[in-house]
Each structure stands twice: as C-alpha cells, then as structure tokens.
Amino acid sequence: xxxxxxxxxxxxxxxxxxxxxxxxxxxxxxxxxxxxxxxxxxxxxxxxxxxxxxxxxxxxxxxxxxxxxxxxxxxxxxxxxxxxxxxxxxxxxxxxxxxxxxxxxxxxxxxxxxxxxxxxxxxxxxxxxxxxxxxxxxxxxxxxxxxxxxxxxxxxxxxxxxxxxxxxxxxxxxxxxxxxxxxxxxxxxxxxxxxxxxxxxxxxxxxxxxxxxxxxxxxxxxxxxxxxxxxxxxxxxxxxxxxxxxxxxxxxxxxxxxxxxxxxxxxxxxxxxxxxxxxxxxxxxxxxxxxxxxxxxxxxxxxxxxxxxxxxxxxx
Amino acid sequence: xxxxxxxxxxxxxxxxxxxxxxxxxxxxxxxxxxxxxxxxxxxxxxxxxxxxxxxxxxxxxxxxxxxxxxxxxxxxxxxxxxxxxxxxxxxxxxxxxxxxxxxxxxxxxxxxxxxxxxxxxxxxxxxxxxxxxxxxxxxxxxxxxxxxxxxxxxxxxxxxxxxxxxxxxxxxxxxxxxxxxxxxxxxxxxxxxxxxxxxxxxxxxxxxxxxxxxxxxxxxxxxxxxxxxxxxxxxxxxxxxxxxxxxxxxxxxxxxxxxxxxxxxxxxxxxxxxxxxxxxxxxxxxxxxxxxxxxxxxxxxxxxxxxxxxxxxxxxxxxxxxxxxxxxxxxxxxxxxxxxxxxxxxxxxxxxxxxxxxxxxxxxxxxxxx
Numbered sequence: 086x087x088x089x090x091x092x093x094x095x096x097x098x099x100x101x102x103x104x105x106x107x108x109x110x111x112x113x114x115x116x117x118x119x120x121x122x123x124x125x126x127x128x129x130x131x132x133x134x135x136x137x138x139x140x141x142x143x144x145x146x147x148x149x150x151x152x153x154x155x156x157x158x159x160x161x162x163x164x165x166x167x168x169x170x171x172x173x174x175x176x177x178x179x180x181x182x183x184x185x186x187x188x189x190x191x192x193x194x195x196x197x198x199x200x201x202x203x204x205x206x207x208x209x210x211x212x213x214x215x216x217x218x219x220x221x222x223x224x225x226x227x228x229x230x231x232x233x234x235x236x237x238x239x240x241x242x243x244x245x246x247x248x249x250x251x252x253x254x255x256x257x258x259x260x261x262x263x264x265x266x267x268x269x270x271x272x273x274x275x276x277x278x279x280x281x282x283x284x285x286x287x288x289x290x291x292x293x294x295x296x297x298x299x300x301x302x303x304x305x306x307x308x309x310x311x312x313x314x315x316x317x318x319x320x321x322x323x324x325x326x327x328x329x330x331x332x333x334x335x336x337x338x339x340x341x342x343x344x345x346x347x348x349x350x351x352x353x354x355x356x357x358x359x360x361x362x363x364x365x366x367x368x369x370x371x372x373x374x375x376x377x378x379x380x381x382x383x384x385x386x387x388x389x390x391x392x393x394x395x396x397x398x399x400x401x
Numbered sequence: 402x403x404x405x406x407x408x409x410x411x412x413x414x415x416x417x418x419x420x421x422x423x424x425x426x427x428x429x430x431x432x433x434x435x436x437x438x439x440x441x442x443x444x445x446x447x448x449x450x451x452x453x454x455x456x457x458x459x460x461x462x463x464x465x466x467x468x469x470x471x472x473x474x475x476x477x478x479x480x481x482x483x484x485x486x487x488x489x490x491x492x493x494x495x496x497x498x499x500x501x502x503x504x505x506x507x508x509x510x511x512x513x514x515x516x517x518x519x520x521x522x523x524x525x526x527x528x529x530x531x532x533x534x535x536x537x538x539x540x541x542x543x544x545x546x547x548x549x550x551x552x553x554x555x556x557x558x559x560x561x562x563x564x565x566x567x568x569x570x571x572x573x574x575x576x577x578x579x580x581x582x583x584x585x586x587x588x589x590x591x592x593x594x595x596x597x598x599x600x601x602x603x604x605x606x607x608x609x610x611x612x613x614x615x616x617x618x619x620x621x622x623x624x625x626x627x628x629x630x631x632x633x634x635x636x637x638x639x640x641x642x643x644x645x646x647x648x649x650x651x652x653x654x655x656x657x658x659x660x661x662x663x664x665x666x667x668x669x670x671x672x673x674x675x676x677x678x679x680x681x682x683x684x685x686x687x688x689x690x691x692x693x694x695x696x697x698x699x700x701x702x703x704x705x706x707x708x709x710x711x712x713x714x715x716x717x718x719x720x721x722x723x724x725x726x727x728x729x730x731x732x733x734x735x736x737x738x739x740x741x742x743x744x745x746x747x748x749x750x751x752x753x754x755x756x757x758x759x760x761x762x763x764x765x766x767x768x769x770x771x
Contacts, residue, residue, distance in 0.1 A: 289498050289500060291496040291498050291499075291500035291573075292500045292502070294462075294465070294487075294494070294496065294500065295494065295496060295501075295558075295561070296502070296513075297466075297467060297486070297487045297488065298465060298467075298487045298492065298493065298494045298514070299488065299514030299561070299565075300487075300488030300518050301513070301517050309502075309513075310502050313502075313504035313505075314502075314503050
C-alpha cells in the first residue's frame with residue numbers, strides 16, 4: 086500500500102512545476118465513453134429478444150410440470166402455477182407406464198448410464214490413441230487410413246442400420262446394452278479421432294522428439310507426456326460423447342430390447358402413449374428429467390473447460 | 402535392435418565420436434542430404450551452420466535417430482547406430498522450443514529419461530542433484546516449466562541432456578528463442594559447460610556469432626551438402642568458396658569481379674596480388690576478388706599498403722565502437738569498417754588500401770578459392 090502512496094507524492098511537485106497554461110483548446114486526456122449509443126441498444130435489444138424466444142419453451146415446460154392437471158386444463162400455459170406440486174416429477178421418475186413396465190423413467194435412466202459411461206470412456210480411449218498414432222507414428226498408408234475413417238463420418242446412418250443388426254446378431258450382442266455400446270464406440274470414432282488428431286498435431290513436435298530421446302515408447306509418450314497436457318481436448322470429447330450418446334434415440338430403439346431401452350426411448354414411449362388421459366405435467370417432467378443430464382454436463386464442464394484451457398495454455 | 406549396435410573396426414574410428422558415412426536423405430525425388438561425410442572428434446564442439454532449409458537440422462535429427470536416413474551409416478562412440486532408437490544412441494538433445502514436459506516439475510523433467518531407462522532411484526537423485534548443481538537449478542526443482550523464464554527453461558532442457566550421462570550432446574538452435582542479452586549469457590555458459598565436461602557437442606545454428614564463438618570446427622552447409630569444414634579462423638580468413646565468403650562476416654566480404662593476368666588484377670580497382678597465398682592456379686582469367694570490410698585501411702594507413710584505390714562515401718553508419726561506411730568503388734558497392742573515432746561524411750572521397758595477404762581470390766566459374 087505504501088507503493089500506492091509514492092507515485093502521488095512524486096506526481097504532485099511534477100504537476101506544480103509544469104505550467105498548466107500549456108494546454109490548447111480541444112480534446113485532452115482520456116477520451117469520454119458514452120454508456121448508451123444506438124449500436125449498443127441494437128445489440129442488447131436483439132440479444133434480449135432472442136433470449137426470451139429461446140427460453141420461453143423451457144419456461145412453459147417447467148411451469149407446466151409443476152401444475153396439477155385441473156390447473157393445466159384452465160389454459161394459461163405461460164402463467165406460473167397457483168399451487169406448486171411435485172407429484173408429476175415423482176410420477177415421471179417412478180410410476181409412469183411404458184409398455185408393460187410401470188416403474189417410470191428410472192429404469193431408462195440407469196440403462197442410459199450403463200450405456201453412456203462405458204461408451205464414452207471406450208470411444209474416447211480408442212479415438213485418442215488413433216489420433217496420437219496418426220500424428221506421431223506415421224505408418225505406410227496412415228493418410229489413406231485417416232481418409233477412410235473420416236469418410237465414415239459422412240455415410241448416412243440409415244445405410245448401416247441393417248448390416249449392424251446382422252453383425253451384432255452374429256457376435257451375439259444384439260439387444261444387449263454392450264451391443265449398443267459397441268455401436269456408439271464405432272460411430273463416435275471418426276469425429277473424435279479427428280478432434281484428437283488435430284489437437285495432437287497442434288502440440289510442438291519437439292515434445293515428442295524429446296520424449297523419444299528420453300527413451301519413452303509408444304505408450305510412455307502417450308500416457309505420461311501427451312495425455313496429461315490434453316485436459317482441454319478430453320473435456321471437449323467428453324461433452325460431445327456424453328451428450329451425443331445420451332441423446333441418441335435411433336440406435337437405442339433399434340439395437341436394444343424394452344428392458345434395456347435407454348432413457349430417450351422410454352421418454353418417447355411415455356409421451357406418445359395412446360391409452361388414457363394425456364398427462365401434460367408428467368410428460369413435461371419426464372422430458373426435463375431426461376434433458377437434465379446433458380444440461381448438467383454443459384454447466385459442469387463449461388467451468389472445467391475454461392480451467393482446462395488455462396491449464397493447457399503452456400507455451401513450449 | 403541389439404544386433405544393430407555392432408562395433409566397427411576399432412582403428413578406423415579411433416578418436417572419432419560421431420562418424421557420418423555417405424549419408425543421404427530424400428523425400429521422394431527431393432534430396433535433403435546428399436552423400437554426406439563428416440567425422441566429429443572426441444570432445445569436439447562442432448557447429449553446423451547454414452541458412453534455413455540447408456539441411457542442418459535434418460542432419461542433426463538423423464544423428465539423433467529421429468529421422469531415418471535413406472542411405473549411409475552413422476557411428477556414435479564406435480557403434481553403428483544407423484538403425485538404433487534415439488534412446489539407444491548415447492545422445493542427449495536440446496531443442497529450440499525447449500520441449501519441456503509442461504505437466505512435470507523441473508525435477509520430473511530431468512528424471513523422466515532416467516526413469517524410462519529404469520535407473521535406480523538413488524542414482525536418479527544423485528544425477529539430478531549434480532545436473533541441478535552444474536546449471537544452478539536447485540531452487541527451481543519443484544516448479545513447473547510455465548513458472549520459469551526462457552533462460553531457465555533452456556537450462557532445464559540442457560539439464561535433461563546432462564543427466565543422461567551421454568557422450569554426445571546435440572543442440573538444435575538452442576538459443577534462438579531467447580533475447581539478445583540472455584543469448585550472449587547462455588552462450589558463455591554453454592562454452593564453459595563444454596570446457597568442464599569435455600563431451601562431444603554438435604550444435605546447429607544459423608547465427609554466425611554463435612558459430613564463431615562456440616565452435617572448434619564449423620561445417621557450413623548449403624543444399625544438403627557441406628561447403629566447408631574448418632576452424633572458425635580458417636572459415637573467416639580462408640573461405641573455401643564464394644558462398645562461404647558471402648555467408649560469414651557481417652557486413653559480408655566485398656566481392657569484386659575482374660580479370661587476373663599473371664599477378665595483376667583488373668576490375669573495379671587494379672591490384673598487384675603478389676604476396677597472395679594461392680592454393681590452386683586459376684583456370685581462366687575471370688576471377689572474383691574478396692576483401693573483408695574490416696581488413697580495409699583508410700587514409701594515411703592506406704598509403705603504405707600495396708593495393709590502393711579511392712572510394713566515394715555514400716552512407717555512414719556510426720555504431721559506437723566502429724563505423725560502417727557504404728561507398729562506391731567506381732560503379733561497384735564497397736563496404737569499409739572504420740574506427741569509431743574517424744569522422745567521415747557522405748560525399749567524402751576516401752582513400753582505401755589493403756594487403757594482398759588479407760584478400761581472397763575465387764575462380765569466377767567454379768566459385769572455389771584460388
């Protein structure tokens with residue numbers, strides 16, 4: 086704090102000795118900034134309008150899920166509930182009927198966890214090694230290999246659905262959670278490999294050379310030098326894979342059986358059930374519950390992502 | 402890989418630390434290194450010097466084993482290491498970008514190679530302590546590279562090579578990322594290190610000051626070939642060809658094309674070159690006469706010298722210790738380095754003179770030294 090006092094003391098005599106009359110008419114010193122100008126009003130106005138537009142459906146969903154059916158029948162979908170009830174959430178989680186089971190979304194939630202966790206870990210592990218090998222251990226035909234891999238990302242899924250049914254049947258994984266995990270690992274590979282390849286090729290090649298001179302092998306360099314400095318890209322890959330696999334509906338509905346349906350398929354079965362009364366509040370609660378996992382991932386990893394980038398920002 | 406480490410006939414490699422034999426490297430049809438031969442003596446400090454793209458770093462990578470050669474052999478400490486892994490070659494390497502492992506502490510960086518080689522724990526501790534002591538790194542051992550300055554990072558990188566207890570150190574432009582002051586300091590530190598350790602060092606740079614100050618011998622490279630391999634003094638005084646003459650020295654040597662008949666040179670100036678130490682007789686009359694700006698005398702001192710001329714001063718650059726004068730000798734540009742005390746102005750007529758012993762003559766066609 087004593088440092089802060091020093092410049093003021095030193096500046097005082099300097100100002101006294103400099104003649105004040107030196108300034109001529111016109112701008113001097115710090116330029117003034119205007120808080121509000123037409124450009125800013127446009128920008129903020131636009132942002133506010135779009136935010137409302139995108140947040141309105143979420144508002145309706147949350148409000149509806151907290152209302153009882155009589156209140157919903159009154160209309161006023163934008164109005165907050167007069168009487169807050171968590172009954173729809175409980176029902177969606179543990180009582181709603183899908184097909185033969187009446188144990189709500191909870192079964193689908195645990196199925197989805199059992200699919201997403203291994204599929205995310207396996208697909209990222211495989212793709213990270215792929216990317217690393219493609220950048221640092223070029224082999225004959227590695228470029229062709231990479232081109233084929235990337236080409237895989239552009240083939241429409243529909244083309245591959247039936248061949249995969251046959252493959253899964255032949256290896257005995259059709260209908261099981263592990264079959265779906267395998268499908269997700271394979272389909273995640275092109276894009277995640279590309280992600281890791283680009284990241285690893287942005288690292289200084291001298292790092293790899295230094296590790297080779299230091300006697301580290303294929304796995305030593307990967308696990309002890311490159312992976313520790315790749316937190317940002319692992320975070321990105323986890324976000325992509327968890328949300329992608331969690332939100333998947335197509336593969337889930339094709340390659341699993343009712344008792345191993347992922348949450349998204351179960352949600353569809355609850356919302357689209359044709360028997361009985363349509364319980365909008367339960368549907369809204371079920372939808373929010375299903376969306377909660379990707380939402381949490383975004384919120385949590387957003388913070389981690391920034392920290393990851395900061396940690397990885399070590400030059401040379 | 403063990404069978405690749407075959408010992409060579411002992412007599413031929415006696416006293417030779419690194420021997421490069423008929424080494425070639427090409428990418429497709431592009432030849433990067435061509436039939437290169439180079440013997441580096443035990444304990445020698447060899448500098449590979451050249452403009453960017455001359456193949457000097459590629460050659461260093463070949464020696465390190467990071468870049469497989471297309472043809473030829475490499476021997477290190479008497480072993481044929483042509484097919485050996487980098488870690489099996491008995492080399493330590495320092496890179497321009499430091500290449501420290503960012504997530505490891507300084508201590509972790511130093512011990513990484515030893516852990517990979519499964520060196521016992523207390524031996525690792527001993528070697529790290531010794532390297533830290535040599536390079537004054539003790540207070541930094543627990544820090545991460547991000548918390549170090551450029552000079553400290555490069556010292557850690559040198560330490561990483563040091564702990565490996567190897568015969569040969571390879572440096573790939575290690576000082577190029579540092580600012581001028583730090584570069585000068587580390588240059589001296591490197592020279593001291595070499596004097597204390599006595600290891601063989603091969604050092605790649607494009608900076609001729611580094612090359613001149615550090616090297617026992619300099620290899621000047623161009624287009625994947627060695628132009629001249631000699632001591633810094635020889636390279637400076639007796640450049641083997643026009644390329645070397647123009648590359649070494651700042652400002653570069655004055656090169657005056659002309660004709661040589663007997664001992665009489667005619668061109669931008671006429672000169673009697675009696676006293677010049679010819680290495681070969683000229684094949685034709687067309688030659689290039691080279692004289693370094695710092696070997697040109699001016700004024701009264703020039704009068705006593707055998708070769709004299711008059712130059713017209715165009716630009717004067719005072720640099721403190723000395724003054725650079727850009728002049729015209731007839732129509733040919735001519736640079737003179739003068740004492741800082743001398744007072745010259747643009748437009749002055751300057752009488753210049755030099756000794757035949759300090760000039761260089763080149764054959765105009767083959768560009769080689771006469």
